Amino acid sequence: xxxxxxxxxxxxxxxxxxxxxxxxxxxxxxxxxxxxxxxxxxxxxxxxxxxxxxxxxxxxxxxxxxxxxxxxxxxxxxxxxxxxxxxxxxxxxxxxxxxxxxxxxxxxxxxxxxxxxxxxxxxxxxxxxxxxxxxxxxxxxxxxxxxxxxxxxxxxxxxxxxxxxxxxxxxxxxxxxxxxxxxxxxxxxxxxxxxxxxxxxxxxxxxxxxxxxxxxxxxxxxxxxxxxxxxxxxxxxxxxxxxxxxxxxxxxxxxxxxxxxxxxxxxxxxxxxxxxxxxxxxxxxxxxxxxxxxxxxxxxxxxxxxxx
Numbered sequence: 001x002x003x004x005x006x007x008x009x010x011x012x013x014x015x016x017x018x019x020x021x022x023x024x025x026x027x028x029x030x031x032x033x034x035x036x037x038x039x040x041x042x043x044x045x046x047x048x049x050x051x052x053x054x055x056x057x058x059x060x061x062x063x064x065x066x067x068x069x070x071x072x073x074x075x076x077x078x079x080x081x082x083x084x085x086x087x088x089x090x091x092x093x094x095x096x097x098x099x100x101x102x103x104x105x106x107x108x109x110x111x112x113x114x115x116x117x118x119x120x121x122x123x124x125x126x127x128x129x130x131x132x133x134x135x136x137x138x139x140x141x142x143x144x145x146x147x148x149x150x151x152x153x154x155x156x157x158x159x160x161x162x163x164x165x166x167x168x169x170x171x172x173x174x175x176x177x178x179x180x181x182x183x184x185x186x187x188x189x190x191x192x193x194x195x196x197x198x199x200x201x202x203x204x205x206x207x208x209x210x211x212x213x214x215x216x217x218x219x220x221x222x223x224x225x226x227x228x229x230x231x232x233x234x235x236x237x238x239x240x241x242x243x244x245x246x247x248x249x250x251x252x253x254x255x256x257x258x259x260x261x262x263x264x265x266x267x268x269x270x271x272x273x274x275x276x277x278x279x280x281x282x283x284x285x286x287x288x289x290x291x292x293x294x295x296x297x298x299x300x301x302x303x304x305x306x307x308x
Contacts, residue, residue, distance in 0.1 A: 006100035007107050008139070008147060008172070011066060011114070013091035015137045015149045016170055018061045021088035022054045022135040023153035023166045026119060029053065030130075037126055044197050046122045051075055054118035054135060057086040062137075065089075068109035070274045073116040074246050092170075101174030104146065113140045113274045115249035121220030123197050130154035132196075134222030138249025140272030147172040148250030150222045169226070171257035182258055183231030184289055189213050193224045193233035198242050206239035206265075206302045210294060221284070225251035228288045229258060235294045236286040239265055239302050243280040245272055255286060262286035265306050267295055282308040 005013070029035065029050040036049040055073045060082040062071055117136040119125060124132035131154055139147040148171055155167040171177030185191055192212040195203060196219045207215055216233055218224060221243055227233040249272055252262045263269055264282035283306050287294055 005096045006105045007109065007112075008104045009096055009098060009100045010091070011062070011069070011112065011139060012147050012149065012170060012172060013093070013095035014062060014065055015114075015139070016092035016095055016168055017090035018058050018088045019135050019137055019149045019151035019168050020166075021061070022058055022118065023151045025053050025057060025086075026050045026125075026133065026135065026153040027165065030125070035126055044123055046126055047075060048119070048122060048126060050125065051119045051122055052077060053086065055116060056082045057088065058116050058118060058135075058137060060086060061088045062114060066109050066112070070113045071116060072113065072246065072274065074118060074244065095170065098172075098175055101172065103174070104141065107141055111141055113272055114138065115140065115246040115272060117222070117246040117250075120222045120247060124219035129219060130157050132219040132223045134220055134226070136222050136246060136250040138246065138251075138253055138272070140249055143271045143273040143276070145249045145252040145256065145270070145272055148253030150226065150250050150254060152226070169254060171254035173253065173257050175257065177229070177254045177257040180226070180230060182229055185228075185231045185234040189234060191216065191233045191235075193218060193227050193236050195238055195240070198240060200240055202239050202302060202305055206298060207237055209299045209302070210235070210237065210297050221247035222251050225255050225262070225286060228260060228286060229255065234287060234290065236262075236284060237294065238284040239298075239306060240283055241279055241281040241306070243284050244278045245270065245276065245280065246278070248280060248284065255288065258288065260286065260288040261291040263295075264308060265298055266303055266308060268308055282306045
C-alpha cells in the first residue's frame with residue numbers, strides 16, 4: 001500500500017487550495033467595491049476588508065486541518081467570527097504525489113510555523129495596481145523557510161475579458177518551485193527592483209551605489225521576488241526596516257528552491273521560528289543569480305545605519 005504523504009506535503013497541498021480560495025475572496029471584495037480601508041500606523045500601512053477576510057480564511061482553514069501548527073498572520077484579528085464559507089478544505093493532488101525530501105519526512109505538526117501575509121501590497125490593491133498584489137503562505141521548520149505558496153489573484157488581468165485570472169506558485173526546498181517559467185535576468189544588466197511606497201534617502205543611496213542600468217519601483221515583497229524568478233529584475237534591494245517575516249517567508253522558500261538567495265543587507269539569513277521578532281529590521285537583499293556581486297557593493301554607511 002502507498003504510505004500516506006508526509007505532513008509537509010499535506011500542508012503545502014492544503015496551502016495551495018487555501019491560497020486559491022484567498023484569491024477568490026480578494027477578487028470578490030474588489031468587485032463588490034467596498035474595501036473598508038483602515039489605517040493601521042499611517043497612510044502607507046493599510047488594512048482592507050480583503051486583508052481581514054483572507055487572513056481569517058487562511059488561518060482558520062489551516063488550523064482546522066493542522067491544529068498543532070503555529071500560524072502567524074500579519075493582521076491582529078479575533079478568530080471567533082470565522083464563518084463556514086471562509087473555510088477551504090481542499091488540497092492540490094499534484095503536490096501530494098511528489099516525494100517529500102528525506103530531511104523533512106519526520107516533521108511533526110508542532111515543529112512547523114506558517115507565516116501568512118493575507119494580502120501583500122495592500123496599498124497597491126487600494127490604488128488599483130492589481131498586478132502587485134500577492135497572497136503569501138510561508139512554511140518554516142527549524143527557523144528556516146522550507147516551503148511556500150504565492151498566489152497572484154490578478155495575474156493576467158490585463159490580458160482581456162476572456163483571460164483566466166490568477167495563478168499559484170509553490171515550492172519546497174529539495175523539490176523545486178512550480179507554476180511559473182524560471183528565467184534569468186539579461187546577462188550583464190543590473191536591474192534593481194525596490195520599494196514603491198517606502199522610499200528613503202538610505203534606500204536610494206544604496207541603489208545608486210550599485211550603479212544600476214535601471215530601477216523598478218513596485219509594491220509587495222512577493223511581487224518583487226516573482227520579478228526575480230521570471231528574469232524581469234536582477235536584484236531586490238531594500239535598505240530599510242519595514243519588511244516583516246510574513247513578507248519574506250514564502251518568497252524566500254520559492255527563491256531558495258530554485259537556487260536564489262535572500263538575506264538582510266548584511267548577508268544574514270532570516271530566522272522564522274515562532275519566538276522571532278516580526279520585523280526584518282536590517283532590510284532585504286535578494287537575487288536569483290550573482291548574489292555576491294550585489295552584496296559586495298552595499299556601502300558600509302548603509303550597513304551601519306541598519307542594525308539587525
